[in-house]
Amino acid sequence: MFDSTPVFDDLREESAEVDAIVAALGPQEWASPTPAPGWSVAHQVAHLAWTDRSALLAVTDEAGFQACVEKALASPETFVDDGAREDAGLPPAELLTRWRAGRGALDAALRGARPGARFPWYGPPMAAASLATARIMETWAHGLDIADAVGVVRPPSKRLRHVARIGVRARDHAFGVRGLTPPAEEFRVELAGPGGELWEYGPEGAGQRVTGPALDFCLLVTRRAHRDDLALHADGPDADRWLDIAQAFAGPPGAGRPPKGDAR
Incomplete structure (x- = not known):
C-alpha cells in the first residue's frame, strides 16, 4: 500500500518555509505588492488560508465543500480573488494565526483519512496524497510570489x-x-x-x-x-x-x- 506520509510531510515543510518568510515581516511589508496584479503579501497568505479551509471541507464536509463549488461555478473568473479578499484585511498576526490553524487542521485530516478514500475538488476527485500534492503546488507558487515581493530567494528543493x-x-x-x-x-x-x-x-x-x-x-x-x-x-x-x-x-x-x- 502506498505510504502517503512523505507527501504530507513535504506539505508541512513547504508551508513552514513560507510561514518563516511572512512571520519575519513587519506590518507594512504585508501590504507589499506581489507579482500577481492587485495582490499584496496579505492577499497571498489569505488565499493559502482560504484554499486550505476549502481542502479541509473537501475531506471532512462534502456538503459544505459543494457549496464552495457552487460559488466557484457562479463566478469562475473572480472566485479566487474573492476568496483571497475574505481575510486579506485582517491584522497580519491574526491572518497568520488563521492560516496556521487551518493548515494544521488540514494536515490532521489528511493523515487521518481512510486509505483509498477520494475527495471532491474543483477538478476531478482526489485521494488524500493527491490533494496534499495540489496544496504543495499552490503553496510553492504563492510562496514564490511572496518571496519575490520581499526580496527573498528561495532555492529549489526536492519538493x-x-x-x-x-x-x-x-x-x-x-x-x-x-x-x-x-x-x-x-x-x-x-x-x-x-x-x-x-x-x-x-x-x-x-x-x-x-x-x-x-x-x-x-x-x-x-x-x-x-x-x-x-x-x-x-x-x-x-x-x-x-x-x-x-x-x-x-x-x-x-x-x-x-x-x-x-x-x-
Missing part, C-alpha cells in the same frame, strides 16, 4: 518533484480548459532536478518530448514565468503547443506573466 508531477498529469486539462482537444499520444518529459538528478515522465520512445530544468518547468505550469524566459525545449508540434498553455491548477488559466522584456 518541486510534486509540482512537476502534477504539471505533467494536468496536460490534458490545460488543453481542455481552452477548448482544445488533448493530443492522443503521451509525451516524454525529462527534467533536471535541483540536485542534478533526472526526473522522467512518459514513455521513453515517445515521438514528442519536453526537456529542461525542473525549476523552469514548475515556473511554467504554475504560470509564474513566461515561456520565453525559461530554458525549456519541446520536440514536436503538440509538445510545443503545450508549453504555451501548460498549467498545473484547476480552473481558468488567467493571463499569466508577461515576458521579462515586455514593457506592458
Whole structure:
C-alpha cells in the first residue's frame, strides 16, 4: 500500500518555509505588492488560508465543500480573488494565526483519512496524497510570489518533484480548459532536478518530448514565468503547443506573466 506520509510531510515543510518568510515581516511589508496584479503579501497568505479551509471541507464536509463549488461555478473568473479578499484585511498576526490553524487542521485530516478514500475538488476527485500534492503546488507558487515581493530567494528543493508531477498529469486539462482537444499520444518529459538528478515522465520512445530544468518547468505550469524566459525545449508540434498553455491548477488559466522584456 502506498505510504502517503512523505507527501504530507513535504506539505508541512513547504508551508513552514513560507510561514518563516511572512512571520519575519513587519506590518507594512504585508501590504507589499506581489507579482500577481492587485495582490499584496496579505492577499497571498489569505488565499493559502482560504484554499486550505476549502481542502479541509473537501475531506471532512462534502456538503459544505459543494457549496464552495457552487460559488466557484457562479463566478469562475473572480472566485479566487474573492476568496483571497475574505481575510486579506485582517491584522497580519491574526491572518497568520488563521492560516496556521487551518493548515494544521488540514494536515490532521489528511493523515487521518481512510486509505483509498477520494475527495471532491474543483477538478476531478482526489485521494488524500493527491490533494496534499495540489496544496504543495499552490503553496510553492504563492510562496514564490511572496518571496519575490520581499526580496527573498528561495532555492529549489526536492519538493518541486510534486509540482512537476502534477504539471505533467494536468496536460490534458490545460488543453481542455481552452477548448482544445488533448493530443492522443503521451509525451516524454525529462527534467533536471535541483540536485542534478533526472526526473522522467512518459514513455521513453515517445515521438514528442519536453526537456529542461525542473525549476523552469514548475515556473511554467504554475504560470509564474513566461515561456520565453525559461530554458525549456519541446520536440514536436503538440509538445510545443503545450508549453504555451501548460498549467498545473484547476480552473481558468488567467493571463499569466508577461515576458521579462515586455514593457506592458
